[in-house]
Amino acid sequence: MPSSIKNETVGIGILGAGNISELCVRGYVDDQRCKVVAICDTDIDKAKSKALRWGVETIYSDIDDFLNDERIDAVEILTPTYLHHDHVIKVSEAKKHISCQKPIANTVTDGREMVKAAESADIIFRINECFYHYPPLEKAKHHIQKGHIGTPQQVRVHTLVGQTDSKFQAMLEAEGYTWRLNQNSPGGHIFDDIVHKIAVSQWLVDQKIVNLSSTLRRKHTFFEPFVALLEYENRDLIGMLDSTYAENMWLNSSYYGADEFIEIIGDEGFIWVTRCTGEMLNLAPLVLYDGKNNKKHFEHFNQVDSDWGTGFKRSASYFIDSITNKKDLSISPMMTPDDAINVLQICFAIYKSAQTGTKVDPRTIDDFVISPGGYP
Numbered sequence: 425m426p427s428s429i430k431n432e433t434v435g436i437g438i439l440g441a442g443n444i445s446e447l448c449v450r451g452y453v454d455d456q457r458c459k460v461v462a463i464c465d466t467d468i469d470k471a472k473s474k475a476l477r478w479g480v481e482t483i484y485s486d487i488d489d490f491l492n493d494e495r496i497d498a499v500e501i502l503t504p505t506y507l508h509h510d511h512v513i514k515v516s517e518a519k520k521h522i523s524c525q526k527p528i529a530n531t532v533t534d535g536r537e538m539v540k541a542a543e544s545a546d547i548i549f550r551i552n553e554c555f556y557h558y559p560p561l562e563k564a565k566h567h568i569q570k571g572h573i574g575t576p577q578q579v580r581v582h583t584l585v586g587q588t589d590s591k592f593q594a595m596l597e598a599e600g601y602t603w604r605l606n607q608n609s610p611g612g613h614i615f616d617d618i619v620h621k622i623a624v625s626q627w628l629v630d631q632k633i634v635n636l637s638s639t640l641r642r643k644h645t646f647f648e649p650f651v652a653l654l655e656y657e658n659r660d661l662i663g664m665l666d667s668t669y670a671e672n673m674w675l676n677s678s679y680y681g682a683d684e685f686i687e688i689i690g691d692e693g694f695i696w697v698t699r700c701t702g703e704m705l706n707l708a709p710l711v712l713y714d715g716k717n718n719k720k721h722f723e724h725f726n727q728v729d730s731d732w733g734t735g736f737k738r739s740a741s742y743f744i745d746s747i748t749n750k751k752d753l754s755i756s757p758m759m760t761p762d763d764a765i766n767v768l769q770i771c772f773a774i775y776k777s778a779q780t781g782t783k784v785d786p787r788t789i790d791d792f793v794i795s796p797g798g799y800p
């Protein structure tokens with residue numbers, strides 16, 4: 425059981441006020457059940473400007489001072505990935521609940537140490553996986569679980585990366601990309617972004633990937649166009665995960681210059697999620713085809729909220745739910761750290777398979793694998 429909070433209102437502390445904080449913090453600011461009481465960033469100017477924008481009274485540049493603030497019950501960790509390990513351990517020792525950004529850590533070993541620290545501190549520790557809370561994906565999972573496409577036979581999760589002129593992308597600070605492009609990161613785009621899609625390719629069908637083979641071509645320093653063929657626990661289910669980098673292609677998006685398409689095919693129908701960050705197709709965000717008993721019925725879910733920012737807001741709300749209702753993470757829709765470690769193993773299995781030309785069982789990866797071609 426997690427430790428209890430001191431007041432009726434959950435005190436939230438934000439650790440790291442960089443690029444993604446804009447999407448992650450809004451849900452807490454707008455939620456009456458909690459209050460963002462402090463922001464900590466080693467770059468005090470960033471902390472200051474975000475504090476002004478969100479109406480937060482206290483800022484820190486030192487994590488120890490921040491963690492000594494007794495009003496903080498829970499911390500949203502938004503620091504660079506290579507710092508997640510040390511920060512989760514410190515916050516656990518301070519006995520504050522933790523929501524930490526993906527990927528969980530740079531290595532599987534680090535991830536396992538983080539889980540142990542949180543368990544011995546008896547706190548809630550979840551990974552903030554915004555894809556789990558994006559309404560079209562949540563609704564897709566619901567229909568798959570209800571058997572509306574029959575038994576899943578194939579999973580296809582496709583990502584296209586290009587350019588965009590969105591206001592959001594223009595606001596991102598280049599500095600936020602330095603640690604992604606040096607030895608602080610074992611991988612590039614797969615480690616940084618495709619981990620979301622790996623998570624989705626298991627979570628939507630409630631099935632673990634037990635083997636995969638991949639082909640990958642490094643482009644520039646960061647992008648890793650690839651195709652991975654997936655084998656699941658249920659041998660009748662197979663899948664494909666891929667991404668393409670089209671550097672001269674401009675995409676419609678209100679957020680990142682990326683577009684996703686997700687298709688789950690069952691033995692009686694199929695379901696499509698036609699967008700996540702991008703807005704490319706003139707189709708409903710969610711489409712369900714029921715082909716059972718010659719029904720041949722298409723349902724177009726035009727009304728489902730497909731704003732990419734909504735997933736972040738809902739994710740904040742679930743974290744507050746888990747603290748106030750002391751919900752068991754294993755039955756809640758949030759990403760557990762064990763799931764996040766498994767996702768990391770799959771990311772490294774993609775790198776390993778591309779390097780060795782053999783099939784890899786992700787569960788055999790105990791530490792880390794660097795992207796083919798070396799550090800980004």
Ligand SMILES: NC(=O)c1ccc[n+]([C@@H]2O[C@H](COP(=O)([O-])OP(=O)(O)OC[C@H]3O[C@@H](n4cnc5c(N)ncnc54)[C@H](O)[C@@H]3O)[C@@H](O)[C@H]2O)c1
Binds near residue numbers: 439442444445601
């Ligand atoms: N869910 C998503 O879609 C999504 C998108 C982007 C980033 N992320 C994740 O969020 C995390 C942060 O990414 P970002 O793009 O915001 O990076 P960023 O570099 O823009 O922001 C990190 C912030 O942490 C601060 N910081 C660094 N060291 C610190 C320390 N020791 N103590 C306090 N603050 C410190 C930096 O000054 C910076 O403001 C990463 O783990 C990344 O993978 C998730």
